[in-house]
Each structure stands twice: as C-alpha cells, then as structure tokens.
Amino acid sequence: MTRHRHHLHPACPPVLFTVLILFCVAGRVTAQGTLVDETPDFALRALSRITATQAGLHNEIVTTWAMNPTGTRVLVGFRSGRVMLWDVSTTPPSIRRNLVLADRSAAWTQTPYASWCSLFGSAVVALGFGRDKAFMVNRSGTFRTLDAATGANGITWNVPTAVSAAALAADGTTLALGTPRGGITLHTLATSPPSPLRSLRPQDRQENPVAVLGIDVDDDFVFSCLEDYAPSHDVENGGDIVNAGPTLWTLSTGARRFRFGAPQGQSHLIRTGPGTTALLAAGGDARFARVDLSTGAVVDFMGQGLGLETAMMNRSDPQGGLLVSAAGGALMIHRIPLEGGVWGQFMDKTVPEPLIGLVTAQSANRLATVSIPGGLYVYSVQTRSGHPSVKPLNIPLGQHFGKTLTVTRELIGHRRSVMEVRVSDDGTRLATRDQDHEVFLWTRRSDGGFSQERLPVNGPRYHGIRTRALDFWAGTLHVVGDDGNVHVFPRPFNPNNTLVITPMKGTRRKKAIAVRRVSASAALLATEDGALYQMHVPSGALVKQIVPRAEVLHQGRAGEPYSEFVGDLSHGYLVALPFTSSQERPPLVIDTHTLHKTAKLPTLPGITNVASWRDSVLLAEAPYLKLVTPIEAPGRNGTWGQALTDGGVMTVSNDLALAVSRSGALTMIKKSTSSPLPTSPVTPWLAGKVDACCAARQAPYVYLGGDNGKVLEITLSP
DSSP: OEEOOOOOBTTBOOOOBOOOOOSOOOOOOOTTOEEEEEOSSEEEEEEEEEOTTTTTOOSOOEEEEEEOTTSSEEEEEETTSEEEEEETTSSSOEEEEEEEOOOOGGGGTTSTTHHHHHTTTTOEEEEEEETTEEEEEETTOEEEEEETTTOOEEEEEEOSSOOSEEEEOTTSOEEEEEOTTSOEEEEETTSSSOEEEEEEEOOOSSOOOEEEEEEETTTTEEEEEETTOOGGGBGGGTOSBSSOSSEEEETTTOOEEEEOOOSOSSEEEEEOSSSSEEEEEEGGGTEEEEEETTTOOEEEEEOSSOOSEEEEESTTOTTOOEEEEEETTEEEEEESSSTTOOEEEEOOTTOOSOEEEEEEOSSSSEEEEEETTSOEEEEEEEEOOOOOEEEEEEEEEEEETTEEEEEEEEEEOOSSOEEEEEEOTTSSEEEEEETTOEEEEEEEOTTSOEEEEEEEEEOOOTTTTOOOOEEEETTEEEEEOTTSOEEEEOSSOOGGGOEEEOOEETTEEOOEEEEEEOSSSEEEEEETTSOEEEEETTTOBEEEESSOHHHHEETTEEOOOEEEEESOGGGTEEEEEESSOOSSSOOEEEETTTOOEEEEOOOOTTOOEEEEOSSOEEEEETTEEEEEOOSSSOOSOOEEEEOOOTTEEEEOSSSEEEEEOTTOOEEEEEOOSSSSOOEEEEOSOOOOSEEEEEEOSSSSEEEEEETTSEEEEEEEEO
16 A cells, blocks of 8 residues: 655645754664664664765755655655655665656646645655556646656656645556545556546535545555544534545445544554554654554554654564654654554664655565655664663763763663663662663673663652652662652562562651662651651651641642752762752752751752762752852852753762763863853763763762663763
C-alpha cells in the first residue's frame, strides 16, 4: 500500500523537526555504515547521505517524499514542481532522474480549483512506488510515472481535476486520486491515458481537500481522510461533511466499509504486519488508535513519544516490523505492539540541515530523513538483545582551572529519559532512575566496567519527574518508591533481604518523595504535603517535624514540597531544596547533628539548583549564580556570577563546581571572594540534552543522564 504524504497547503505550513546532538559519536560514513547512536534494543547506522548543496539544489523547499519497499530508491518532490529519483543504495546517493512537473494552474482559472492552484500550483502533492513504477503528481494535476529502477519515462497525463492527494497500489496499476474539494476517484494505469474505474466520494461544495489516501489491492480497500479532520465535522456528529474522517472503502465496489471515529486529527493508516490489525496515526497530538480492518473496531490510546511523521518499517518481517516516528527533534523506533513494547530514541549530530520528512522501507530495516532544502540521510536499523552495555570512550574536554576533563564511558540501559543519577561517595556504585520510574543499579567492576541490574521497585510518581528519590548510605541504596515508602536495598543486592520503611506520623501514614540518610538510626524525609521530618530507621516513625506547620502551609494550603537534600554529611549540614524556591519557600540549611533548621538561604527567583562546599553554598538559577557564605549565617550579599546551570550544578573539588545546562553545555566555576565568579566553558563539546547530573564526593567521577536514556561518565584528573 502506498501512502500519500502531503505537507503543503496555504493554511497548513510544513511542520519541521530537527535532529540534534544527543550523547552520540559519529564518524565518516562508510559503505558498511557508521554507528550513529544505540540503545539496548536498537542501533542506528548511517549508510549514505548527501546535502542539498552537494545535490546542486538552491532555494528549493521539499513538500513530499517516499521510499520504495526495498529501501533502495527515494523520491523527493518540491514546491517548484521538481521531482528527484534517488538511488540510495550507493554512497553517496546517486540521481536517477531529475525533472519538473508542468504547472497547469492556468487551466483552472475559471473553475472551483482556482484558489487551490493560485498558490504553488506546480508544487508536488503526492508521489510513491508501485511494483516497478514511480509516480508523481502536482497540485494542478500533472501526473507522471517513471521506471523506478532506471528513471525512464512512463505515462504523462493531465488529470481532469486539480489534485490534493494520491496513492498507487503495490501492483502498480490501481491509482486513487483526491481533489481539493473532497472528491475521491479510482483509475487504472493499464491504459494510456489512465482510465476511470469508479468514484468513491463526490466533491463538496466547500473546499475540504482530501489530505490522506492509501490503497491496498490484496485486502480490497481504500483509506481516506480529509484535511484538518475533527469528529465535529461529520454529519453523524452534527457537522456538515459526509465521510470526512478516517474512512475505509471497499476498492472493488466503491462502497463505504467503515468510518472510524478516532483519533482526532488528520490521520494516516499504518499496516503493522500481516493480518487485519492496523494503526490510525494522528500525528498532531501523538494519538493512535488500533483498528481491526475486518470489523471496524477501534481502541483509542496515546502513542509513546510519537510525532508528526510516523511509518512502519519492514512490516513484511515475520518477526514483526518496527514503527519509526519523528517527534521533538528525535527519531524514535518502536517494537509492535506499542503498549509495553520497547523503544529507542536516536539523534544524529552530523546532520547539517533542518529535517522535514521521514520515509521507511516496507521489506527492509532501512529509513531515510529528508531535509527542507532536499538533502537525504539514509540509515539502517539493527535490532539488539535489549541487555545493558557500557561503551568505553576517550573524548578529551580540555583543562579547566587545573582539572583535566575526559568523557570516559557511556552507560546504555534505560529506554526513557534518565531523570535522576546518584553515585556512592567512593564512585563504585551508581543508581539511575528514568522517566518510566524504573531504577537501575550499576556496580563498577575491577576491570573498570559496570554490571547492571534493575531494582524491583518504581521511583515516585508524585510531582512528576523532578523528585530526587535515590540515596546511598553505608553499603545500602535507599529508593523512595511510587508507593510512598522507602525501600532499602543491601549490598550485594538481594531481593529477599530488602527493608521497606513506611513513614508514619503517629497513626497517620505519610507519603515520602525524597530521603537522605544521616545516621544509623535517622534520615531526613520530605513528604508530599510539603513537610520535612526526622524519620527513625528502621521503624519509619516521624519523630520530629523540622519545619513548623505554619511554615509548611502557604495561604492555608500545603506549599511546594522539598525535592532534594544537597551537601556532604562530613560538612555537618545539608540544604533542603524545594521544587521552586520563593520567599515563602526558601532553601533551608539543616544541621545534620541536631537535625534542626539553622538558616534560610537568600533566594534567587525560582532557584532550581544548589551546590555546597564546607563553608559556603552556590545558588543557581540560570544564568545567575550566587555564592553565599558563611553557611551558618548567610547574609543577603554574596559573590555573583553567570553560567548556564538549568541542568544542574555540583561541586567537584574544594574550590570548583561544574555547571550543566539542559542543552549539554558544561562550565567550570571557581570559588572566589570577588565578583564575577571565574568560569571556564567546556567548548566546543556538547553532552546533549541533560536531565540529571551528580558527582562522586570521594572519587573523580561526574555522571550526566540524558533524555535518550544514556548516562555519560566524565573523569576529572589533576
């Protein structure tokens, strides 16, 4: 089945996505393919690529794209009417045909199609492959076919209407055409010129362009959806349009088979493999519906990180194909079924152009991305075992204030963004928590690598993903679970010897969201209602409320909860940091011997990160820094500076801190009694999007958790 991709209408400008750098190291493309990025389940390799400039394209804008079933040919159509047939089995891709479709806008001047063709009548609206043919058609109705292998001329046809969508069946003979006024007709290419077969949907009196068409001869159906569909448009729901939404027609008779009521939005039909199960994909809100093509049954559900461009790759594979999607600047690859199925997110830092399109092969694990000006980037996907791995790296980051920084390892295990990382003081163990709230424990081996195990507890879901729920203490790992309890895991890990602590205030249970052990029998506990307690270990009794109730409440309601306890116990204090600092909820200094609040720190608007030394605290709210001293009685004045710290800030020596931005920029900060604080940017390297960071207190390691599920280790040496 060929599926139309339409991305040009005056009211609907193209939606762009850009592939960015994200924890990946890529080299020169070879015939075998260069590793671009990897997860436990998939590896993405670059096979062949050519930029728009290398292709000789200037001032062109791509409107539509398609790949043949074997992944060896790609068609790209442009707003100017240009169509390029690429052989992507070569390195770099080679051009098989470069032509321009004639603009027939003048033929529709006095017709209802005049407004449709008045803007970009030459623009290509649909193209694709069927058996040995490649087809293409523009808005004003110029239709052509080529030999898909050689690019030799086939049929040239002036369609008797303007065209908004088209699809060619896999047999290369049956063609479906959609008009900008909602009409759908079937034609056969067995004759020259093509002959009409039947009409499926009459044209509307209003302009309701057909946006999506798909055709499958074997299963005897045609799929259609009008532009910008919403259920309220349908006559059945009180609207004024008949069969506007996702509709399945019987190819042989022209009768409507089913009208699917979900999902909302301009939907594509995606065949996920043999059988009658398919997906309806409405990329605008990442919503998907599973449909049964034999009964019309629909189960609506949200996709997992799926976006505006989604296609099935290698659906003929008996082991099951892969769903590929582009969303939020990433390529995402999913196993079917989506619910519970593993998936991986990939980035390619070597792409120099903004991307707009995604195409996949039906019978091979190959895909290509298309840039706005017409560049092509071809990849293969390899499936993997799903086991975690550790990749040695050696990326020098230069010397900063006497410290040499080197990226030494990449830990690959999570399938979602890593939202929290915690390392033991000696750097031998690392705990990580991802956006799915799964918790992994990594243990450093004698050879320098890591072993990894998933803990049988989910991290907290309270207050989203910013909760800091992991803490090492005397050979144990404390995890705040999604049940609000504190789970204590011994070393070595033994699931039958795990202590579960339920925080209790008298007879009332409290839900924990952050914990920090301070002694053999005591821990600091932050609860969901915004309170801070001293908790007895192992009973869970909340023996003292550190912050009075009057300070917990704000305007009669529970205030912002505390999310993290920052600092080194050997300093004798910790800083309790709320989710968002304010005058009513400032960071608090807590004496770890008496477990009393000793001071309130001065606030910057919305402080999100804190780093501490023995006698001072560095407050950070990007791009501002404030060094406060002495910690026991902090004044309003302090030393100021600037650095990008929205990803985190941590002390890495007695006088140095490392700041991390969400975009992956690193900056070394030197403690100073004068403003501005000295800084040293770590350039030109970027870590990629960082969601979590931490540093070992007694070992030279820093860890960065990224939104692609990976963790980077940076080693600091004198």
